[in-house]
Amino acid sequence: MHSHLQPGPLPASMQLASGNALKHFLTIEGLPSTVLKAIMARAEQFVTLPAKQQKKAPLLRGKTVMNLFFENSTRTRVTFEIAAQRLGADVINLDIRTSSATKGESLLDTVRNLEAMNADMFVVRHEHAGAAQFIARYAAPHISVLNAGDGRHAHPTQAMLDMFTIWQNKGDFEHLRVGIVGDVLHSRVARSQIHALTTLRTGEVRVIAPKTLIPTGLEGMGAKVFHTMEEGLRDLDVVIMLRLQRERMQGALLPSEREFFKLYGLTEQRLQLTHPDSIVMHPGPINRGVEISSEVADGERSVILEQVTNGIAVRMAVMSMIMGSTMAGGGA
Amino acid sequence: MNLLIKNARVLDAAGEIDEVCDVCVADGFILTLIRQGSSDWPTDFQPDEIIEAQGQYLFAGIVDLAAWLREPGLDHKAILATETYAAATSGITSLCYQPERDAGFNNAAQVNLIKDINAKLNYATVHVIGNLTLSLAGEQLSNIGGLRRAGCVALSNGWEPLANLRVMRRAMEYATTHEFTVFMYPLAHELAADGCAHEGEVATCLGLPAVPAVAETMAVAQTLALMEMTGTRVHFCRLSAAGSVRLIRQAKQDGLPVSADVAVHQLFLSDMNIVDFDPLCHVKPPLRSHADREALLQGLRDGTIDAICSDHQPHEVDAKLATFQDTEPGISALETLLPLAMRLVQTQELDLLTVLRKLTYAPASIIQSEAGRLTAGAPADLVLFNPDTAWTLQLEKMHSMGKNTPFAGWNFTGSVGRTFLAGRTVYQSSAKNTM
Numbered sequence: 001m002h003s004h005l006q007p008g009p010l011p012a013s014m015q016l017a018s019g020n021a022l023k024h025f026l027t028i029e030g031l032p033s034t035v036l037k038a039i040m041a042r043a044e045q046f047v048t049l050p051a052k053q054q055k056k057a058p059l060l061r062g063k064t065v066m067n068l069f070f071e072n073s074t075r076t077r078v079t080f081e082i083a084a085q086r087l088g089a090d091v092i093n094l095d096i097r098t099s100s101a102t103k104g105e106s107l108l109d110t111v112r113n114l115e116a117m118n119a120d121m122f123v124v125r126h127e128h129a130g131a132a133q134f135i136a137r138y139a140a141p142h143i144s145v146l147n148a149g150d151g152r153h154a155h156p157t158q159a160m161l162d163m164f165t166i167w168q169n170k171g172d173f174e175h176l177r178v179g180i181v182g183d184v185l186h187s188r189v190a191r192s193q194i195h196a197l198t199t200l201r202t203g204e205v206r207v208i209a210p211k212t213l214i215p216t217g218l219e220g221m222g223a224k225v226f227h228t229m230e231e232g233l234r235d236l237d238v239v240i241m242l243r244l245q246r247e248r249m250q251g252a253l254l255p256s257e258r259e260f261f262k263l264y265g266l267t268e269q270r271l272q273l274t275h276p277d278s279i280v281m282h283p284g285p286i287n288r289g290v291e292i293s294s295e296v297a298d299g300e301r302s303v304i305l306e307q308v309t310n311g312i313a314v315r316m317a318v319m320s321m322i323m324g325s326t327m328a329g330g331g332a
Numbered sequence: 333m334n335l336l337i338k339n340a341r342v343l344d345a346a347g348e349i350d351e352v353c354d355v356c357v358a359d360g361f362i363l364t365l366i367r368q369g370s371s372d373w374p375t376d377f378q379p380d381e382i383i384e385a386q387g388q389y390l391f392a393g394i395v396d397l398a399a400w401l402r403e404p405g406l407d408h409k410a411i412l413a414t415e416t417y418a419a420a421t422s423g424i425t426s427l428c429y430q431p432e433r434d435a436g437f438n439n440a441a442q443v444n445l446i447k448d449i450n451a452k453l454n455y456a457t458v459h460v461i462g463n464l465t466l467s468l469a470g471e472q473l474s475n476i477g478g479l480r481r482a483g484c485v486a487l488s489n490g491w492e493p494l495a496n497l498r499v500m501r502r503a504m505e506y507a508t509t510h511e512f513t514v515f516m517y518p519l520a521h522e523l524a525a526d527g528c529a530h531e532g533e534v535a536t537c538l539g540l541p542a543v544p545a546v547a548e549t550m551a552v553a554q555t556l557a558l559m560e561m562t563g564t565r566v567h568f569c570r571l572s573a574a575g576s577v578r579l580i581r582q583a584k585q586d587g588l589p590v591s592a593d594v595a596v597h598q599l600f601l602s603d604m605n606i607v608d609f610d611p612l613c614h615v616k617p618p619l620r621s622h623a624d625r626e627a628l629l630q631g632l633r634d635g636t637i638d639a640i641c642s643d644h645q646p647h648e649v650d651a652k653l654a655t656f657q658d659t660e661p662g663i664s665a666l667e668t669l670l671p672l673a674m675r676l677v678q679t680q681e682l683d684l685l686t687v688l689r690k691l692t693y694a695p696a697s698i699i700q701s702e703a704g705r706l707t708a709g710a711p712a713d714l715v716l717f718n719p720d721t722a723w724t725l726q727l728e729k730m731h732s733m734g735k736n737t738p739f740a741g742w743n744f745t746g747s748v749g750r751t752f753l754a755g756r757t758v759y760q761s762s763a764k765n766t767m
Contacts, residue, residue, distance in 0.1 A: 005649065005653055006649075006727075007611050007612055007649065007652035007653050007659075007736065008610060008611075008612060009608035009609070009610040009612075010608050010609045010610070011608045012608070029537070106650065106653070106654065107654055107655065107658075108650075108653055108654070126655070128655035128656070128657050128658060129538055129539040129540050129609070129655070129656065129657070130538065130540075130609035130655050130656045131655045133608075133609055134609070134654070134655050138653070150539070151539050151540070151657075152539030152540075153538055153539030153540075154539070188539055191536075191537065191539055215535075215536040215542075216531045216532055216533075216535075216536055216542070216544070217531075217532045217533030217534075217535075217536045217537075218536055220533035220536070220537070221533075221536070221537055
């Protein structure tokens with residue numbers, strides 16, 4: 001029983017302490033553009049800092065970061081692990097799906113038990129929307145929560161590494177046309193990207209998918225909806241492809257992977273519709289021949305591998321900002 | 333025990349009465365109303381108590397069509413003793429016990445148990461709604477004949493799905509054989525899937541699994557089509573969608589024996605209230621859009637929606653301490669039914685007699701109860717109400733075991749001074765009358 005705890009709203013505004021300092025990193029929604037730009041600037045410092053020097057600046061020395069993954073994802077977990085280790089933190093990985101949660105322990109009890117182990121930061125991935133906000137609200141006050149993906153709600157570090165990659169390649173957002181293609185319905189990445197793009201005042205944000213993969217009322221988030229690649233890709237500066245999960249065929253959302261590729265796959269030919277300097281992004285892992293052709297994925301416009309590298313720098317940036325540590329010297 | 337209540341503003345939706353008069357109560361029943369200036373004093377009437385009620389409203393006790401009373405199967409959430417007392421403090425004198433999986437009524441014995449428990453408490457009348465299907469599993473009929481003899485006022489399958497339309501047809505026909513009204517919770521479960529929020533901008537932004545409004549209207553349409561064939565009297569519970577109001581309005585015009593209710597919170601909250609994943613606003617059906625809310629109010633005004641109910645769902649604290657979709661839906665609502673309904677009068681959304689009709693006479697008629705009116709011969713279930721008392725809802729002052737309400741901290745005007753059940757005082761406010 002947690003009779004001393006009062007259920008109630010879990011406002012995302014709790015991620016900001018006074019002076020817009022990051023206390024948690026839960027969602028892009030509601031963050032001012034200055035915070036997003038500060039994250040990118042900090043990430044830039046980590047990218048330009050040689051690895052050797054990074055190890056000399058262990059900003060999180062003595063801190064303990066716990067990766068709480070209620071939903072499996074080795075790739076994402078590893079990027080957070082590397083980021084935390086490069087900052088000098090102790091990292092503990094917990095795959096909770098296979099431990100207490102399956103024995104009926106409540107999320108709150110799990111969190112209570114883990115915080116008793118002197119953690120400073122929880123990196124949380126959970127299959128339910130709002131889980132990171134829930135943990136941030138009820139965890140002990142000294143603990144910071146970093147959302148590594150909650151349901152279909154948010155994946156803010158992924159969105160920020162994408163923004164950072166766009167910024168590196170394209171500079172200012174205000175003149176850009178950015179399109180997100182594919183399964184927006186199930187995508188927390190797309191939602192966080194849309195929030196980030198609109199916060200950074202991107203010229204135009206589009207989503208392109210059949211009706212079955214566009215959630216109701218998406219326009220309210222500030223994205224224009226297109227149902228054909230021929231219209232949607234036109235003059236884009238940035239094309240972001242989303243991963244199509246194979247199980248989508250079962251829910252009668254799509255007839256087949258073949259048809260999806262035929263209508264929404266990104267090919268060299270379709271890429272001609274975009275701006276001649278456009279870049280192509282994908283959060284990975286790629287389904288070649290389903291959402292993107294190999295020529296495009298490996299082509300000169302693809303920045304997919306840059307995204308992977310930037311992922312670590314952005315996560316280091318967010319972690320160090322949350323822990324309130326400042327970079328001494330080492331500016332870009 | 334005879335009572336004389338003097339000089340109250342008497343409000344009776346059944347008789348369209350709104351005037352200052354004296355009310356005589358004899359042996360638990362209303363004897364007569366004496367209008368001012370009239371000298372029709374009933375012969376042989378000797379009051380044991382005379383209540384001076386100038387400046388107060390007097391109206392029939394509220395008849396709440398939906399309270400999830402939990403005992404005995406879910407008594408960690410609530411028990412009859414606490415919930416019926418909470419009802420009495422809030423001017424509710426009749427409650428309909430809504431069956432659910434772990435607290436349902438398959439047979440007369442289960443009904444009698446509740447009646448026995450409540451007879452000892454006697455804060456409010458508890459009517460029982462029986463299970464439509466055995467254990468609400470949606471496959472076989474419950475012991476409907478027995479439930480009729482045990483005095484159930486209606487049958488319902490709650491939010492539990494029926495196996496298919498054939499079962500639904502048979503259940504409606506069998507219920508009609510026993511002259512039962514079926515309380516239908518309209519939901520096309522295939523369309524709702526595991527949704528927990530209204531399908532729209534807010535749920536999309538939050539990434540919550542969503543229930544489209546059409547999941548409700550589809551079920552309303554199907555039920556109406558079956559009603560035309562089976563002749564069943566159907567009461568639609570907890571409307572939330574504009575489309576349902578439209579369909580039921582048409583059905584009433586077509587002369588179908590149909591009625592409907594709305595939970596009072598649907599008239600105040602919308603999906604905007606869940607933007608911070610507030611589990612206290614996790615309700616079923618989900619809070620919908622402003623346009624739906626407007627349509628529900630219009631449905632109340634034009635008579636499409638007959639009743640306003642609490643949909644009282646008390647929970648233990650832990651039921652609301654989880655991720656939004658893992659929390660149990662529902663609001664502990666007995667103590668906010670009348671205050672919120674009165675707010676509709678104060679904001680001029682509805683007039684006073686209309687609101688009282690939706691709380692008393694109309695729901696009483698739906699369950700064929702003689703309560704809910706101030707007619708001579710009706711049970712003296714009465715509420716004395718101080719219309720000007722200002723107060724704030726505080727969790728620690730709630731009487732229900734469930735403290736799960738999003739209305740904590742809300743300011744209300746008007747409070748229950750005294751509640752009578754069959755002429756007996758079951759609650760009297762300790763606060764001074766602050767007219």
